[in-house]
Amino acid sequence: MAGTDRFSFEKLFAKNAPVGAKTSFRRPKYDFAVAYPDPDTLPLEGLANAMRTALERDGKELSYYPDYVGLLSLRELIADKLVRDRNMKITAEDVVITSGSGEAISMIIQSLTDPGDVVITEEFLYLGTLRQMRRYSADVVGVKCDDDGMIPEELEATLNRLKGEGKRVKYLYTIPTFQNPLGWTMTLKRRKSMLEIAGSHGIPIFEDDCYVDLRFGGEDVTSIHSLDDSGQVIYVGSFSKIIAPGARMGYMVAPEELTLRAMSFKGGGGTNQLAAMAIEEYLKHEMYQHIDEQNRSLIVKRDAMLASLGENFGDTAKWAIPQGGLCVWLEFPEGTDLAAVQEQSFAEGVGYYNGTQFSPEGRGANFARLCYGHPSPEMVYEGVSELARVLERHGVIKP
Amino acid sequence: MAGTDRFSFEKLFAKNAPVGAKTSFRRPKYDFAVAYPDPDTLPLEGLANAMRTALERDGKELSYYPDYVGLLSLRELIADKLVRDRNMKITAEDVVITSGSGEAISMIIQSLTDPGDVVITEEFLYLGTLRQMRRYSADVVGVKCDDDGMIPEELEATLNRLKGEGKRVKYLYTIPTFQNPLGWTMTLKRRKSMLEIAGSHGIPIFEDDCYVDLRFGGEDVTSIHSLDDSGQVIYVGSFSKIIAPGARMGYMVAPEELTLRAMSFKGGGGTNQLAAMAIEEYLKHEMYQHIDEQNRSLIVKRDAMLASLGENFGDTAKWAIPQGGLCVWLEFPEGTDLAAVQEQSFAEGVGYYNGTQFSPEGRGANFARLCYGHPSPEMVYEGVSELARVLERHGVIKP
Incomplete structure (x- = not known):
């Protein structure tokens, strides 16, 4: 403004504060x-009705700060869905609600990535995830795929090469169902071999299943999470595709030791409870x-x-x-x-x-x-x- | 599970990944x-009605990913409110919507804090902010207050002492209105002198005004932001107190150079648009x-x-x-x-x-x-x- 010097923040920024998207x-x-x-x-009409029902029944709960892990009734609904649709052996206790799966992905990446750490992905992957991996200076290594998913021999060879180079692989990120952008669904056989190869190298699998509900042809393939009994698989999902991206509602399922770290990267307290109440009430009746x-x-x-x-x-x-x-x-x-x-x-x-x-x-x-x-x-x-x-x-x- | 070894994440965690709240x-x-x-x-009935009206009018917008800076109509409402109630000279362009003021506070702290940096606060302050400052390893220094706010002589002495010790002060955080937990409202005179002292030391003021709407006695005092023409003041506010904490809706107003950094610490994309739509529609008609x-x-x-x-x-x-x-x-x-x-x-x-x-x-x-x-x-x-x-x-x- 006229007659005054502008204050400059330039010398005050934290060293690790990049310029973000505005x-x-x-x-x-x-x-x-x-x-x-x-x-x-x-489902606009359904969400409006559900919002009213939920507010009439539970609205006063909004006067509390939300639970950091999210609305319990929605966590229960998600656990039931994952048990039913994805054969997972979990309960609501294992579920954390996040602001879209994007927040879950970011929390997990931050929990597991020191600059320079290697992460393995499919040769092409969702650019939001790729951007987050780069944001935290991961060394992202893509593995060749065919129409059945990531090629096991290529994965094994990549892991052996990285091992030979003394590089530290932190996790293997995959979108096994309707891979984005490649479109295929990983076969059951490939899921099992991915689990076996990653397991033998001590590397967790980070399964991003956010397209799984949008199937209009072919046969469901069970989740990688359901094939594992060791706690080696991290799972994220989203309601962006079946409710709406603007509803910002996703979730993660991970072993507790990881979840506890990931929670320290969750911004803004618990995920929006007003939206969560409407979504839970709506999905309870009309999801399928x-x-x-x-x-x-x-x-x-x-x-x-x-x-x-x-x-x-x-x-x-x-x-x-x-x-x-x-x-x-x-x-x-x-x-x-x-x-x-x-x-x-x-x-x-x-x-x-x-x-x-x-x-x-x-x-x-x-x-x-x-x-x-x-x-x-x-x-x-x-x-x-x-x-x-x-x-x-x-x-x-x-x- | 029986017969299998549990996978351990212990060796995989990032060095700076603390255990968070679950x-x-x-x-x-x-x-x-x-x-x-x-x-x-x-306002449960009002929010239910507003949700329906907003969904009927703008619901299809939810199919897009929300703007990172938040719903434009709500940013406009916030800017109008801050111009009217807090004498601020801003437009919607200056406002970023966040998941409660807690997210804004965390984004700003992350943007400005390297471990060991000094931040100045009132001698007692909102514990959520204190926790965030510690989370990013700030050296938090409290300044003595009386019933009019932070004591200028104490502030000046503290800044001079820190300068003498060669310490780097990054910002001065204050809750000037109904200070939490102290309860007082900083007088106009004190606001002016805080601005002058901080300005002469090149230190920005971080004004947390989240209680300002809850006045039932005494006289409003203008915002510190409104007293500054140099761009030295960061302002955050919240709808947690006038809508509900569970609605997770807050906002920040800061110079663009800082906002651009802060955005890189915003998790989960834009703030929940489903909730933002209901809140905007409700407040537009019934806020005061x-x-x-x-x-x-x-x-x-x-x-x-x-x-x-x-x-x-x-x-x-x-x-x-x-x-x-x-x-x-x-x-x-x-x-x-x-x-x-x-x-x-x-x-x-x-x-x-x-x-x-x-x-x-x-x-x-x-x-x-x-x-x-x-x-x-x-x-x-x-x-x-x-x-x-x-x-x-x-x-x-x-x-």
């Missing part, structure tokens, strides 16, 4: 970049019915994307048909550069993320992830065609 | 320990009416406490009459030990926190903070009498 980007007309769920099947409805809507969008991909990219790209989840992983010929034109494509109305953003080594400019959850089937269909036009215009693919 | 304690019959608000004036109603209820509870204190502690303790906030600060004669019997008192049904818990130096066993916000007036009245019986029974005070 603003979000503008959304393009056809937004295939972010894995948002379907806005038309959000809602999931069915949502998946019926998603499959139509997936099909719209597959149809338009066939028409527009049949000669230029390859993809697998996803049996669930929110995205298709496109592979263009080696040498295609989808990274260079990505920003321009956003500006011209079509958003996508290219492979380099999901790769620990920054590889994969010839891959793109297209998410179909949010736009209407018509917009999905149109948008994929529009993407082809954008890529042609910029000479990335031939018309 | 469980909360059992609440005593008469709970004067925690500054909970009045459960009977929580609700605050009035709440304060009319609180004054009755305060009066019940003062009456019972007079009857039960008139000869043994001293206290000031709070004009707002949620607690009375009791001073017993030097040598009285309220720390030794505190746990026993909880077990026998009367909860309070003794002074040592609020003191950077662990002083003040002859002080106790009694919160009157949560119990009914009858329970407040009874409970203070019961506290006297407990203290007599254990020989802390004479019958």
